[in-house]
Amino acid sequence: MFAxxxxxxxxxxxVGASFDDSASAYFRFPPERLSLRWYRELPVKYWHxxxxxxxxxLAAATASTLIGALAAVGIAKGSLRASPLxxxxxxxxxxxxxxxxxxxxxxxxxxxxxxxxxxxxGSYAGFVLAHLFFCIPYAAGAVGSVITADLRHIEDAxxxxxxxxxxxxxxxxxxxxxxxxxxxxFYAFVVSFGDVPVSVFLSTGGTVxxxxxxxxxxxxxxxxxxxxxxxxxxxxxxLFIVFMQRIVGLDLILPGxxx
Amino acid sequence: xxxxxxxVYDAALVGALIASALLFLVxxxxxxxxxxxxxxxxxxxGDTISLDNYREIVADPFYWSVFGRTIxxxxxxxxxxxxxxxxxxxLLARMAxxxxxxxxxxxxxxxxxxxxxxxxxLSLLLGTDxxxxxxxxxxxxxxxxxxxLHNDVGVAIGLVQYTLPLMVMxxxxxxxxxxxxxxxxxxVHGASDWRTFRRVLLPLLxxxxxxxxxxxxxxxxxxxxxxxxxxxxxxxxxxxxxQRKIVLETDYPNAAALALLLxxxxxxxxxxxxxxxxxxxxxxxxx
Numbered sequence: 001m002f003a004x005x006x007x008x009x010x011x012x013x014x015v016g017a018s019f020d021d022s023a024s025a026y027f028r029f030p031p032e033r034l035s036l037r038w039y040r041e042l043p044v045k046y047w048h049x050x051x052x053x054x055x056x057x058l059a060a061a062t063a064s065t066l067i068g069a070l071a072a073v074g075i076a077k078g079s080l081r082a083s084p085l086x087x088x089x090x091x092x093x094x095x096x097x098x099x100x101x102x103x104x105x106x107x108x109x110x111x112x113x114x115x116x117x118x119x120x121x122g123s124y125a126g127f128v129l130a131h132l133f134f135c136i137p138y139a140a141g142a143v144g145s146v147i148t149a150d151l152r153h154i155e156d157a158x159x160x161x162x163x164x165x166x167x168x169x170x171x172x173x174x175x176x177x178x179x180x181x182x183x184x185x186f187y188a189f190v191v192s193f194g195d196v197p198v199s200v201f202l203s204t205g206g207t208v209x210x211x212x213x214x215x216x217x218x219x220x221x222x223x224x225x226x227x228x229x230x231x232x233x234x235x236x237x238x239l240f241i242v243f244m245q246r247i248v249g250l251d252l253i254l255p256g257x258x259x
Numbered sequence: 260x261x262x263x264x265x266x267v268y269d270a271a272l273v274g275a276l277i278a279s280a281l282l283f284l285v286x287x288x289x290x291x292x293x294x295x296x297x298x299x300x301x302x303x304x305g306d307t308i309s310l311d312n313y314r315e316i317v318a319d320p321f322y323w324s325v326f327g328r329t330i331x332x333x334x335x336x337x338x339x340x341x342x343x344x345x346x347x348x349x350l351l352a353r354m355a356x357x358x359x360x361x362x363x364x365x366x367x368x369x370x371x372x373x374x375x376x377x378x379x380x381l382s383l384l385l386g387t388d389x390x391x392x393x394x395x396x397x398x399x400x401x402x403x404x405x406x407x408l409h410n411d412v413g414v415a416i417g418l419v420q421y422t423l424p425l426m427v428m429x430x431x432x433x434x435x436x437x438x439x440x441x442x443x444x445x446x447v448h449g450a451s452d453w454r455t456f457r458r459v460l461l462p463l464l465x466x467x468x469x470x471x472x473x474x475x476x477x478x479x480x481x482x483x484x485x486x487x488x489x490x491x492x493x494x495x496x497x498x499x500x501x502q503r504k505i506v507l508e509t510d511y512p513n514a515a516a517l518a519l520l521l522x523x524x525x526x527x528x529x530x531x532x533x534x535x536x537x538x539x540x541x542x543x544x545x546x
Contacts, residue, residue: 001347001350002343003347003423004362004365006343006419006420006423007365007366007369007377007420007423007424009380009384010377010379010380010383010384010420011368011369011372011376012380013380013383013384013390014376014380014383017383067274067275067278067279070274070275071271071272071275071276071279073268073271074268074270074271074273075272077264077265077268078265078268078269078271078272079265079269086272086276089276089279089283090275090279094477095477095525096481096522096525097481097497097498097518097522097525098481098483098498099483099502099518099521100481100501100518100519100521103501103505103514103515103518104286104290106505107289107515108285108286108290111289129282132282133282133283133286136279136282140275190370193371193373194371194372196374196375196484197481197482197483197484197498200483200502201502201505210373211373211374211375211484214375214376215375215487215488218375218379218382219488226379227379230379230380233372233373233376234368237368237372240371241364241367241368242364245360
């Protein structure tokens with residue numbers, strides 16, 4: 001279980017260090033004097049970043065789950081039954097390194113601005129579009145993985161029993177897709193919410209998503225407030241996962257975990 | 260059925276295809292075109308098409324060494340990640356206790372938190388003032404002064420941490436599909452644990468393991484956040500070099516050529532690995 005320590009101890013240390021009043025220009029752990037100073041003195045730009053990141057991730061995950069679900073269902077049930085070429089197409093972005101995606105969209109947005117004066121760099125729509133690029137494969141893959149041969153048999157059984165096509169979709173197909181839709185949305189949200197390498201190219205002065213804000217602080221001018229905002233992110237993430245686990249169950253987030 | 264229903268599904272596919280093609284192909288087209296243009300002055304791109312940017316990169320041993328280092332770091336981190344992920348995923352898949360549920364929740368929490376936050380934690384943990392270095396120093400009476408940050412070791416540790424949750428989750432799914440009764444059967448027939456692993460488990464798990472390894476490798480090759488922060492400017496990988504070309508030199512065509520070469524390298528490694536084991540192709544769908 002060393003793996004769990006390796007994954008979680010750094011997070012615990014961030015939370016611990018955020019309560020160190022004397023945290024100066026460099027990191028220290030364990031803390032020397034406990035206080036809530038870095039929570040009280042948290043600059044508002046981090047809250048803006050958190051709101052922006054959440055809004056981007058929400059839109060990117062929703063849209064990519066929709067597109068990914070249409071793609072997966074269309075591939076599995078349309079005239080081109082399970083075409084491997086189409087599956088490969090929707091997986092294509094997974095082969096493109098994130099930094100490359102960032103550069104590609106930055107240059108594309110510059111071009112759009114030159115030609116049509118559409119300002120996408122540093123805009124909400126600009127972030128969401130670029131994030132869709134790497135979110136769609138996750139969503140398409142997650143939904144595709146729940147469309148099995150069993151599902152086809154179940155649907156056929158429904159038809160033999162006299163159900164209309166719409167009813168088959170509504171009562172049999174859709175419930176079977178639900179875990180795929182949930183996990184697709186979840187992964188797309190996670191990847192989008194934490195993204196630095198794509199967003200770092202698309203950020204401008206006023207609009208900086210939270211991970212990029214933290215990244216730039218760590219890279220250039222350290223500010224102990226990143227410890228407190230990071231701790232807030234960790235605690236919110238933990239609450240969110242536990243909440244999801246309680247409300248919808250792990251099976252919907254992680255289709256592999258059928259327990 | 261169903262002629263009409265099928266048309267509905269076809270329409271869904273066409274809709275998804277149009278949206279994705281606009282996103283996947285159009286920006287990439289202009290990007291590849293850019294890589295063929297000369298950089299006349301910083302930020303100013305000419306309009307004569309040539310392969311000069313690529314020629315310049317391929318002819319320069321410096322770029323070769325950066326690509327080599329990136330591939331080496333990525334591959335080494337995948338190997339270390341597998342060594343950590345495999346036993347963890349195996350235990351998770353074979354434990355019956357309800358604690359598994361909570362361990363998976365912990366895993367999900369760790370994968371939910373942004374890489375940049377995890378990197379912040381790692382740099383606190385591994386820094387010269389951090390608990391790991393101080394403990395190692397104290398245990399060896401000050402003789403062992405390791406540096407775990409701002410070098411290849413730090414970057415590799417960061418990459419392993421970056422890919423570990425996903426690797427464990429993929430392997431967990433793969434191992435769960437192998438019934439434990441197979442291992443029992445092997446044991447009944449007198450196979451040692453090692454022999455059971457090598458002759459029964461490994462052949463069944465190999466495709467899924469390769470899929471997990473490739474996904475982690477692809478993530479590592481594009482890793483930016485952890486490489487920048489844990490390398491502390493002393494470790495140069497291709498993603499970092501691309502960012503510097505853009506931010507410091509505003510040489511977009513050269514950055515585009517480098518980015519395309521990085522993508523091609525990743526694709527080539529994936530194709531080579533999948534060719535070596537065609538059965539694994541099905542497993543990559545987990546990604």
